[in-house]
Amino acid sequence: MTAPLHERIRRDVEARILSGALGPGDRLPTEQALMADYGCARMTVSKALGALAAAGLIERRKRAGSFVARPETHSMMLDIPDLEGEVRGRGEAYAFHVTHRTVRRPRTAAERALGGQGELLVVEGIHRADDRPFAVEYRSISLNAVPEARTRDWAAPSPGAWLLAHVPWTEAESRVTAISADAKLADKLDVEPRAACLALDRRTWRGADGITSVRQIFAPGAIDLVARFGPDRRR
Numbered sequence: 565m566t567a568p569l570h571e572r573i574r575r576d577v578e579a580r581i582l583s584g585a586l587g588p589g590d591r592l593p594t595e596q597a598l599m600a601d602y603g604c605a606r607m608t609v610s611k612a613l614g615a616l617a618a619a620g621l622i623e624r625r626k627r628a629g630s631f632v633a634r635p636e637t638h639s640m641m642l643d644i645p646d647l648e649g650e651v652r653g654r655g656e657a658y659a660f661h662v663t664h665r666t667v668r669r670p671r672t673a674a675e676r677a678l679g680g681q682g683e684l685l686v687v688e689g690i691h692r693a694d695d696r697p698f699a700v701e702y703r704s705i706s707l708n709a710v711p712e713a714r715t716r717d718w719a720a721p722s723p724g725a726w727l728l729a730h731v732p733w734t735e736a737e738s739r740v741t742a743i744s745a746d747a748k749l750a751d752k753l754d755v756e757p758r759a760a761c762l763a764l765d766r767r768t769w770r771g772a773d774g775i776t777s778v779r780q781i782f783a784p785g786a787i788d789l790v791a792r793f794g795p796d797r798r799r
Contacts, residue, residue: 573604686704710731
């Protein structure tokens, strides 16, 4: 069975794009040129170009013509891990133990960017799985953004789990590095000195307001961090 002419035009143009004969940003022949090449009406050409646009292969610009679409910018997102859920999902008992807690003014430029002219709640603690330490956490929370954090004791849930559940955020920045455990860190994680550990540094904002800044350092093999990426995830 012979394919309709608009389908033939679509396939021909698609083949030129996929072969590289037409590259990203290249202008396609005009509708008039395609009408002359295929001996057809404008409606037939328009139907073929509409199908190519719907497939994301071309962009149709009013008064300018049709152009091969450029690859979409891809975004990568490292999900904010729920450590309690991670541990319980493995069938292990979870606990977070606070080792230090204080309220103070920002001292560095980074802390002032987080807390502004207000105070910070600084919490340090250890995440445990079946009573084994698997992560050390150093967290600062802006009390301008989250005033209710001031009176919490953080015995349960952990600061991260509570913030995820109660404080909406609009932007996050994460950085993952490998570090060698010094004697102090090795003691907290119950690992050998100079053991290779994973450090996750993260900041979150709500609009222009900083919410929290945290460094979590994981014992070797304690967690897998997965980043997801694809075409613009807001769609």
